[in-house]
Amino acid sequence: MTRLPLSVVGGYLGAGKTTLINRLLSEDHGLRLMVLVNDFGAINIDAALLASTDEDTIALTNGCVCCTMGADLFMAVGDVLDRAPRPDHLIIEASGIADPAAIANVARAEPELSYAGIVTVVDAGQIGGLLDDAQIAPQIRQQIGVADLVVLTKTDDVPGEVAALLAPLHPRAPVLLGGDRVTPLLLDVVPMGQRVTPSGHPAYTGWHCACPQMRDRAALQDKLERRPGGIWRIKGLVQTGEGMIEVQVVGANCELRAVAGGQAPGLVALGLADRVTRAEIEGWWSGT
Amino acid sequence: MASTTLFRCRRIITMDPNRPEATHVAVREGRILAVGDADCVWPDQEVVQDDRLADTVLMPGFVEGHAHMMAGAMWRYAYVGYHDRIDPEGVLHRGMTDIADVIERLRGHEAGLPEGQPLVAWGFDPIFIEGDRLGRAHLDRISATRPIVVLFSNFHLMCANSAALALAGYDRHSNIEGVVKGLDGAPTGELQEMAAMFPVMRRTGIDFRALTQRPDVIETYAQVCRRAGVTTATDLFAEMEEADVDTLLRVTGQPGLGLRLVPALGAAGGDPERIAERALALRARSTDRLRLGAVKLMTDGSIQGWTARVKWPGYVGGQPNGLWNTPPDQIFALCAAMQRHGVQMHIHVNGDEASDVSLAALEAAARAHPWPGARHVLQHCQMMGADQFRRCARLGVCANIFANHIWYFGDQHAALTIGEDRAMRMNAARSALDEGVRIAIHSDAPVTPMGPLFTAWCAMNRTTMSGRVLGAAQRITVGEALYAITLGAAYTLGLDGEIGSIETGKIADFAILGEDPTRVAPEAIRDVPVLGTVSGGEVHLL
Incomplete structure (x- = not known):
């Protein structure tokens, strides 16, 4: 059975998690998303997109569904896995103080899930105060530290003082929630082994290799560990001397697993255009 | 005319200072018609004498103010x-x-x-x-x-x-x-x-969802309560979806359950306004046997898990401070919204920083939306000192103290978590009473077993599993401990006008005991046998 990709959206209260989720639900990405939120309060869907609503569920005409998760998040994840048909992608909104890694870790543990990243949303105006608050700063730092992608909200650029605050907490610079830069990254709209979908889009760098080969799993692992920092996503199948290996890279997370042969190999990579170029990716892959 | 049953007992400990002891209690339509001796009922009443309890000691049905279904x-x-x-x-x-x-x-x-x-x-x-x-x-x-x-x-x-x-x-x-x-x-x-x-x-x-709010689960919980002499028990963090409420109403409404259930809606995550609305909607559906309308807030974790939020100097092993389950400004927002809407709160506070923040939130809410009868309850209160209890007293905030911890985890707290000096003043029931706080004491079952007489024993003796006394200065008397497991706990649930003592007009909820807990040695009170309960006049012998 296809594994269900799981993304976690973390960030403190009021940081803009719901704004991001509203966009994920309503943008035209062609995926049937299932979103688990704490509360419907701020979910704001265009009436034209609403198919039905009840106390705990909003169904959209585009096939997306938004549910409250109830008291037991993990049991709710079990319910999602039992749904027929399964959604294409599961997104969980972590509560304001939660450690998103404690949730996303289930995607590594559960064989029927696949890890699709932690996005921590940071309010550019709020973050300074939060990191100054000794009572909660450790948990805020943790939320940022475990992120694969830090999204900065409520600003048009990255203020220098915010960049300075975030730099010690996360190796990659934050991205902005402006325009359409973020949601395609999160949703993993790159089907396995095919060409990069947001092709030609100026905001993204895409790269594709038709029949990637490596000597063995260790060599592949080593290569991936040295990938350019601007790559957000790599996925596909690589032929090695030890058989076919499936590669899943999301942000800082890299996962390899042996799979049955018989499928065509192929590898795709995706990153933000201002972070990485196709030549850099090509140079990394074909270099030694 | 409804029939009147006159129970004759060896002794009745009423918890009513006007008549502390009696031998007879008359019950009609599930309520106490009269308390006293054989002649307590008015002469022209038809009375059926019930001698099944003749060799027993009766107390008000115990009230467990913090447990889980x-x-x-x-x-x-x-x-x-x-x-x-x-x-x-x-x-x-x-x-x-x-x-x-x-x-x-x-x-x-x-x-x-x-x-x-x-x-x-x-x-x-x-x-x-x-x-x-x-x-x-x-x-x-x-x-x-x-x-x-x-x-x-x-x-x-x-x-x-x-x-x-x-x-x-x-x-x-x-x-x-x-x-x-x-x-x-x-x-x-x-x-x-x-x-x-x-x-x-x-x-x-x-x-875990199958372990709560299902019909067989409610019935098993009622059995646990009966063995402990408990006639009113909380379920302090309940999800209560629509279907759950229907089940709760149906099962608690059945004759023979023998339990009055007080679930508190879990208020974790989500919009405070919406939670308050849900609590008020639930309150409107309350029955005699199912008391809805309160909410439960989480703040920190547990001391023995090193996840409680503890003030300086923190944990003795150098562990980092614990975790907020609800961040402080959300605690403030929840307290403000509940207070404004008139929703009673039970607030989980283990570490002294969590109780400090919660008291500050309650103080702010009280200033913004005065509500003298709110009776919010801090739950666990394990590291609160006299200073925090004084703040409780000033606000009319109750404290439900986790007395069982002294015996179960006291040695570990002294050795591993917060050290000897702070462990000696943990679960400080004496300080709370001296500062004028309304208290209850609890088991947090299934964390520790439900048994109010055992909980009373813990608060009176403060003996740990190793046999030592941990903080003799915080011991309370038998009278105070028995009050805490009856009227004291009833007060924290806003039910002290209906239950918690054996006096005319109240609901006929009794604990049936084999001995008189006021006449055994303080060390022996946990061994007083529970023989069953009377719930709404209905006898449930074990």
């Missing part, structure tokens, strides 16, 4: 805890003091299970077990083919045998946080936190 349902799993426990059927399960005991006990359970059914156990706590850490290899000795899972008492950890690990595909190649590996690179069987536990739980059919 899963206290009953856990018994569908095999118990492997360190302490002796009595199950809802009254069977004593001896505590297991080492891993060999645990394996021996599980072997017995395994032999009785149908083929293919996973063996699930609960209540294991490594803090009490010396020597080896429980691992896959121990459990594999019970069965190599049947999945076996041991849930730890804190529900944050479990241990699985090889068959259960295989269900989730956990092996030496797994590189998953929470899947603990040994020096040999293979999983030890220990799984930490829900993300790592979930794949095994899912494949062995463990669903």
